[in-house]
Amino acid sequence: MIPTDKALYRAGTVRLPYAQQGAVHPALLGFMAAVLLTTLTGTLVQTQFNLAAVQALGAGIGPGTWLWVTLQDLAGFSPVLFVITLMTFLVAIPASALFCRLTGLPRYLVYTVGTATGLVVAMRLVDHQVPMPTLIAASRGLFGTVALMACAAAGGWIFAAMTSDTRRRAR
């Protein structure tokens, strides 16, 4: 009896495409993880900047309310940031992959810088298109913008980490 590809795969002799393994491709998993991580951390950052601003004006917000507002923003604001991040990473991650291949620079560096740069460019493009000067209030200042970029960089880093094994296999 001739062994099937799946039997050989189970025996570790051949490597099947991910679809035939019944698994999600690591690049897709990494992409979704990057988008979700950036959305989650970016939302948390946005909320803290907003609350810190009104707290500095004497709002007197207690820890319970602070937590409640954070949860409300996860429900109310994160869908907006999810869409922005998704659209950004659809461009930034393939562009980073290409840049990595062309330059040979360390992929962790390229993906973190690429996604961070992508998000700040996307925010400025959105600001240019919408009626209000700045859609995401935390990005009005340098610190807030850098903090949001760090969230996108974390997304880029997680993508690089989750796809490093794929990269080695490809070699």
Added chain:
Amino acid sequence: MKRHSLQIRLAGALIALLLPTAPLHAHETRIETVVEGLDRPWSLAFLPDGDMLVTERSGQLRRIEADGTLVRDPVKGLPEDIYVDGQGGLMDVVLDPAFEENRRIFISYSCGTRKANHTCLGRAVLGENALEEFREIFRAQPAKQGSAHYGGRIAFLPDRTLLLTIGDGFDYREKAQNKSDHLGSIVRLDRDGQAPDDNPFLGEPAARKELYSIGHRNPQGLLHDPASGRVYSHEHGPRGGDEINVIEAGNNYGWPVITYGVDYNGAQISPLTEKEGMEQPIVVWTPSIAPSGMTLYDGDLFPDWQGDLFSGALAKRKVQRVMLEGGEVQGEEALFEDLNRRIRDVRTGPDGALYLLTDHGNGELLRVVPKDH
């Protein structure tokens, strides 16, 4: 601080819900188009001879003759540094209380550049379709970037000082609580643009001496009611939380520490809707109607409307009537929704008609009269 204002407001809202909301359509109306072809008209002033002045946000001042003829050429002599972009441009026009003697008018406008612009106030003498002796008399500080939230409404008080609303500049919302600048405030000036010596914050060395009230977002409705002595202002909330406030000297109206709205992106701006030392609105509109322009009707053509506030609504494309009795809100009524026009300004005419300006590239001046008039 009115400690019981929230309870009073809630009780008012409860009464409004329980009471029957008729007789809301006590008046059947007819709407006449006085003039069309205006470019984003913003404000309207009635001259003693029956003519009217209309500002166009794109930077023109137009004269309409008493018979409804739009004078072809715009009024000359406006300042050269009107900054027209986004929400900025030529805004309000108001006559001097002594106009018949001095023929002086006051205009508000955005001035400067995209990187550094302000809400400005100027005055001039109205000549034959031209402004003479124009002079900028006030410039809100500091300069801001972007072209949003200028405020720009003017109203005179009985002592012939004037109030000017100034928006928070959108990206500078926290400055509405900062007394060392003008953003997000209402200022009180004399007719030379100077702070009167009884302004409320003069005793605070760090405060701008022109300030009259603080904690505003983007107030674009302002009037003084001579009968009650009250000053009413409305302002745009973010997403929800448009407000009508009764303005008193030295008060803080709370933005952005207290608000009934959330940010356009869905984020919370502040979890607080009330705080000691910050005033409560008498009306909150959520969802937003985007109020602009306001009149307190005191004409003869609509007796049931006398003493009520009428606000234009840009987003909701209507006029919102707020029924007042002794300063308390008794109910509200949406008017002229079938027009489907963004209403930029509402005025009571000397003839008792209600005048509306529609916010479009082909903007109109509309006149509302009783159906059988």
